[in-house]
Amino acid sequence: MVDSTHSPNDGLAGLVARMRDAKPGLFGLLILLVAAFSLTIPGFASWGTLNSFAVQLPILGLLSLAMVVPLITGGLNLAIIATTNQCALLMAWIMRSMTTADSSSTEVFGVILLALLAGLLLALVIGIITGAIVAYTGVHPILVTLGTKSLIDGISIYMTRGEALSGFPQSYSVVGNSAIAGIPVTFLLLVVVAVVVGIILRKTPFGISCAMIGSNMEATRFSAIDTRRVLVGVYTLSSVLCFVAAAVTLAVFNSASADYSQSYLLVTILAAVLGGVDPFGGFGKVSGLMIALAILQIISSGFNQLGISPYLTTAIWGLILIFVMAAQTAYPYLTFLFGQRRSGEKR
Numbered sequence: 001m002v003d004s005t006h007s008p009n010d011g012l013a014g015l016v017a018r019m020r021d022a023k024p025g026l027f028g029l030l031i032l033l034v035a036a037f038s039l040t041i042p043g044f045a046s047w048g049t050l051n052s053f054a055v056q057l058p059i060l061g062l063l064s065l066a067m068v069v070p071l072i073t074g075g076l077n078l079a080i081i082a083t084t085n086q087c088a089l090l091m092a093w094i095m096r097s098m099t100t101a102d103s104s105s106t107e108v109f110g111v112i113l114l115a116l117l118a119g120l121l122l123a124l125v126i127g128i129i130t131g132a133i134v135a136y137t138g139v140h141p142i143l144v145t146l147g148t149k150s151l152i153d154g155i156s157i158y159m160t161r162g163e164a165l166s167g168f169p170q171s172y173s174v175v176g177n178s179a180i181a182g183i184p185v186t187f188l189l190l191v192v193v194a195v196v197v198g199i200i201l202r203k204t205p206f207g208i209s210c211a212m213i214g215s216n217m218e219a220t221r222f223s224a225i226d227t228r229r230v231l232v233g234v235y236t237l238s239s240v241l242c243f244v245a246a247a248v249t250l251a252v253f254n255s256a257s258a259d260y261s262q263s264y265l266l267v268t269i270l271a272a273v274l275g276g277v278d279p280f281g282g283f284g285k286v287s288g289l290m291i292a293l294a295i296l297q298i299i300s301s302g303f304n305q306l307g308i309s310p311y312l313t314t315a316i317w318g319l320i321l322i323f324v325m326a327a328q329t330a331y332p333y334l335t336f337l338f339g340q341r342r343s344g345e346k347r
Helices: 012-021 025-040 047-072 080-098 105-137 141-160 170-176 185-203 205-215 217-222 227-253 264-274 286-305 310-346
Strands: none
Touching: 025 286, 047 080, 047 185, 047 205, 047 227, 047 264, 047 286, 080 105, 080 141, 080 227, 080 264, 105 141, 105 170, 105 227, 170 185, 170 227, 185 205, 185 227, 185 286, 205 217, 205 227, 217 227, 264 286, 264 310, 286 310
C-alpha cells in the first residue's frame, strides 16, 4: 500500500515515501537476534522457546492489530486494553453466573456462545460510539479514546471492585489452550486474523480509504469518500479485534480482570512503528507488524532467560520506540542532504 498523495518527483516527501516502503532489514534483525540469543543462551533455540513464543504472542498480536487500524488513518485508540478487559469481564460474568457444576455440555456450550455474542455486541457498541465521536465532533482521537479508556476502566473497576473474575466452564479454557500439530490454537487464530486484517487494509475499498484518510483527510473527502463513515468503521473494527483479544485472554488466563495487559499499550504502538506503520497515518502493513512483534517477543524471551528484570525490558522497549521515531525523522533529511551533496560533486 503506497501513500497515494506522493509522486515520484515530489522532493523530500518522495524520499519519505520510499524510505517507508523499504523494510528489508526488519527480517534480518529478527534472524540476527535469534542467532545472538542462541549463541549466548544454551537451549534458547529449542522447541520449548518456540512454544512459549507461540503461547505469549497472540494477545499482544491481536491488540497490536487493534491499534494498527486507527494508526493508518492518522488516529490512535488508547482504549484497546480497556475495551478488551471489559469484554472479557462481561463474558466471564455470563459464563460464571449461568453455569453450574450440574450443567450439561449442551447448556455450557449455549452459555459460552451467549457470552461470546454479548462480548461482541459490547465491542461493537464501544467501537461505534467512539468512532462516531471522532468522526462527527472533530475532536482528536487521542482525547476521545483517552476519555473512553477512563470511562470503561472506571466502570470495570467499579463493577468488579478491582477483583478478577474466574470460575467459568473449564471446557472453554481447554479448547483455548489446545494445539493442532503442536501449534497453539490461539497462535493459529492470530495468524488467521492477521491475514484477514491485512487483506481488508490492502485489498478492499475500506482499507484503501483508511490509507487515503491518513495521507490527506481533506483530499479524501473531496474524492467523494464518506470519511465519517470510514472512521466509524475504523474504530468499530478496532473494537472487534479487542473482542477477539478478550476471548483469547479468557482462554489463556482462565480469568478476567480490569488490570490485565495494561503494560501492552506502549508495546502495541512500538510494534506498529517498528513494523513500518507511519504514526502520522497513510501507510502500514500487517506483515511488518508481525515481524516487529516477533522481534519484541524474542527480546523479551531472551532477556527473561538471561534473568534480566521485565521492568528493564519495558524500558528498553521504550528506548527502541524513541530510536525508531528519531531514525524515521532523521533518515529522509540525511538522505536528501547527502543526495544534494553528491549531485553537487558530480557537477
